[in-house]
Amino acid sequence: MVNELLEIIGIFLVVLGGLLNIIGSIGMLRFPSYFLRIHAATVAVIGGSVVPLVGIAFLSYGIHGSEGVVTSLGALGTAAFIFITAPVSSHAISRAAARMRMPRGPLTHDHLEEDGK
Amino acid sequence: MIDLLLNVAISMFVLSIVFSLYRMIRGPTVPDRMLALDVISYGLAVVMGLIAIVSGSPYLIVISFSLALWFFIGALYVARYLEGEEIGE
Amino acid sequence: MIVKVLFMAFVSFLVYVSLVGSIGTDELIIGAIISIIIGVITRNLVVSDEKKVLSPRKWLGAFWYLAVYWIRYETTSHLDVVKRIFTMKYNPSIVRVPFNLTSEYGVTAVGNSITNTPGTVVVDIDEKRGYYYVHWIDAPSVEEEYCYKAISKGFEELVRRFL
Numbered sequence: 436m437v438n439e440l441l442e443i444i445g446i447f448l449v450v451l452g453g454l455l456n457i458i459g460s461i462g463m464l465r466f467p468s469y470f471l472r473i474h475a476a477t478v479a480v481i482g483g484s485v486v487p488l489v490g491i492a493f494l495s496y497g498i499h500g501s502e503g504v505v506t507s508l509g510a511l512g513t514a515a516f517i518f519i520t521a522p523v524s525s526h527a528i529s530r531a532a533a534r535m536r537m538p539r540g541p542l543t544h545d546h547l548e549e550d551g552k
Numbered sequence: 553m554i555d556l557l558l559n560v561a562i563s564m565f566v567l568s569i570v571f572s573l574y575r576m577i578r579g580p581t582v583p584d585r586m587l588a589l590d591v592i593s594y595g596l597a598v599v600m601g602l603i604a605i606v607s608g609s610p611y612l613i614v615i616s617f618s619l620a621l622w623f624f625i626g627a628l629y630v631a632r633y634l635e636g637e638e639i640g641e
Numbered sequence: 642m643i644v645k646v647l648f649m650a651f652v653s654f655l656v657y658v659s660l661v662g663s664i665g666t667d668e669l670i671i672g673a674i675i676s677i678i679i680g681v682i683t684r685n686l687v688v689s690d691e692k693k694v695l696s697p698r699k700w701l702g703a704f705w706y707l708a709v710y711w712i713r714y715e716t717t718s719h720l721d722v723v724k725r726i727f728t729m730k731y732n733p734s735i736v737r738v739p740f741n742l743t744s745e746y747g748v749t750a751v752g753n754s755i756t757n758t759p760g761t762v763v764v765d766i767d768e769k770r771g772y773y774y775v776h777w778i779d780a781p782s783v784e785e786e787y788c789y790k791a792i793s794k795g796f797e798e799l800v801r802r803f804l
Contacts, residue, residue, distance in 0.1 A: 455723070459726075465726065466731075471778065474778050477756070478722050481715065481757055481758075505663060512655070519753070521757070522752070522756035526756055529764050530764060533764050533765055539735070543734050544736065544780065547765060550774075
């Protein structure tokens with residue numbers, strides 16, 4: 436009973452994450468400039484990778500029982516790692532993009548430009 | 553049912569990787585390519601986890617962790633390289 | 642002192658167990674020895690205040706942060722950005738958002754929270770004047786007070802509970 440519930444929660448999270456990942460990569464194809472694409476990439480990374488990894492942790496314990504504990508722990512560790520480090524890498528790259536004076540695309544206000552950075 | 557949905561999920565992630573691959577080849581600037589590589593590597597990490605469930609062996613999840621680690625370090629290196637090439641000032 | 646060593650050893654032991662691939666007595670003993678060595682080496686790098694590690698209120702605050710962050714902020718912002726991807730409506734601006742935290746961990750945690758929600762990305766940070774520069778996909782107003790209330794006020798209140 437508990438295992439079936441875990442399987443249902445896990446597969447729901449995995450399929451939801453797959454949908455968000457596809458939507459995020461479609462957004463990366465459609466948006467016109469880098470600073471807009473980064474929002475679509477955040478959808479694909481946070482909703483499309485952290486959520487299904489948590490789902491994999493549930494699903495592995497639900498399907499394989501105590502043999503799947505190692506996969507569960509590994510998936511949870513990977514999810515926590517991505518949750519902590521994904522904003523760091525995306526912040527590093529966008530700061531580099533802002534400092535190399537890349538065209539910032541459609542912007543109504545730019546306070547970074549006003550402060551001379 | 554669960555097996556079918558697992559296969560559907562794997563094909564969804566592969567489709568998303570193909571879309572991002574297009575953006576990575578096409579992308580006009582280096583940060584665009586790094587963004588696409590971001591989505592590709594984390595999606596590949598999830599695919600590794602799904603294959604670990606389907607095949608029932610825990611060793612693939614280790615690759616998923618190392619893939620995330622590898623991309624994080626690579627992104628930091630590329631960011632430092634780009635800031636070194638700063639135009640102006 | 643001993644708390645710092647044990648905390649770092651526990652974290653590295655968790656990483657070791659999740660990556661070793663199988664759980665047997667030999668692996669657990671070797672992992673415990675190695676993670677205590679790592680804890681002794683890295684004891685001063687991460688933890689600065691031992692009392693905070695031991696207090697249960699801080700740990701409850703951290704769990705409260707995770708629950709509220711995922712259920713409220715991530716859900717609403719994901720729905721918002723998914724709508725924008727299909728309708729292609731955007732009104733982006735780079736806005737200044739002031740922060741009132743003093744510790745480096747607090748500033749980093751709030752910045753990571755802002756970047757992790759789709760729709761807002763921290764582009765640059767000015768530590769002397771206390772500003773984040775945030776690229777916001779739909780900015781109705783660019784006044785500092787409005788942006789502070791709309792973007793980072795909730796995160797600061799959540800982060801203050803555990804840092």
